[in-house]
Amino acid sequence: MPEQEMKKMNSDKVGTYQFVAEPFHVDFTGSLTMGVLGNHLLNCAGFHSTDRGFGIAELNENSYTWVLSRLAIEMDEMPHQYKKFTISTWVENVYRLFTDRNFEIINEDGKTIGYARSIWAMIDLSSRKPADLLSLHGGKIVDYVSDKECPIDKPGRIKLDNPERLSDYVAKYSDIDINGHVNSIKYIEHILDLFPIELFKEKRIKRFEMAYVAEVTTVTNSLSIGR
């Protein structure tokens, strides 16, 4: 492939999106909250896959949807109120049942301030069974795999042998998304809200990791948080 074409193809693999840290999206220290950052990351995943023909809207027509399985975010610093920042996203791997999507977060001076990794599955909405990513759209998703570096650890296996039950949370109106589940962002907020506010004065979150294992719906209703 000619170098010019190669470059174009590579840049097409990575999507880059601009944001600003809005006043109601920062915490009391003036830093963007982890929940809002997570929301932006998932939106970028949506923009990137939609632009390439793998978005939820296209998939829904064929009764498929993306399901977030894991999310790991590692930040050296968080954007401060009113500061601009950009998020780049790309697909690292595509397996039969899962795909790895990574993110780089860059501050307004062009400095990388963090990375994130996510793992997604696709399910058939009618059967609730996982779909074969490699056969979807004639396997075209593989064309977007990029070798851009993401120098943070992969999401680990979160295993609790004898979890200590910390809190029971009853899902409320604001938590529930269009699929009838507690939305992926609200989990992040509810977990951080378990920590005493004072802690956030002294410490900041270096790495945040989520495993989306079971769905909390308006029927099951209650979320147990343990450690």
Next chain:
Amino acid sequence: MPEQEMKKMNSDKVGTYQFVAEPFHVDFTGSLTMGVLGNHLLNCAGFHSTDRGFGIAELNENSYTWVLSRLAIEMDEMPHQYKKFTISTWVENVYRLFTDRNFEIINEDGKTIGYARSIWAMIDLSSRKPADLLSLHGGKIVDYVSDKECPIDKPGRIKLDNPERLSDYVAKYSDIDINGHVNSIKYIEHILDLFPIELFKEKRIKRFEMAYVAEVTTVTNSLSIGR
């Protein structure tokens, strides 16, 4: 004033901003939540005043800040997931201690789907006393007063004689903004979360009204919600 100049001035009085209803910003019916709409309205107020020299950043340098006193939102319908919409905002009145700022919400077909009214004061951060809006910046804020129509009722006097205490809410990390207060948007979410989820299946919110009377901080910590 020549007609051309008059038109330009008038259009300069109204600021218009584009949005899209993001997936994590809609409720289980697929409609934008009132909290997110409120967030967008307050951001528009910020953009509009900043562009005209009355933004928080400029004011903070002079130790002044805007304080939201009342908010009333009246919607015929809410934007649905992935739909674009625009919000226009303008200043209706400026008094010595308060200013009225209105909003029009327009769907992607150009149809007006709702209006909102807000009342703001300005305080001197050092003395915590209200500032005289008419003398600020040589009274220049008055030049931006627009006679654009806002056909919804003004925020009423919310008076509870013997309020029934419904709930006590303890402020958490996610609630607190950079000023150390529960942020204006979280109040909206917490109030709506008091209603049973089932109610939102049958009914939708026609009008939402808030009076921001006292500040809930990490010190006072607890918010009593009554009716």
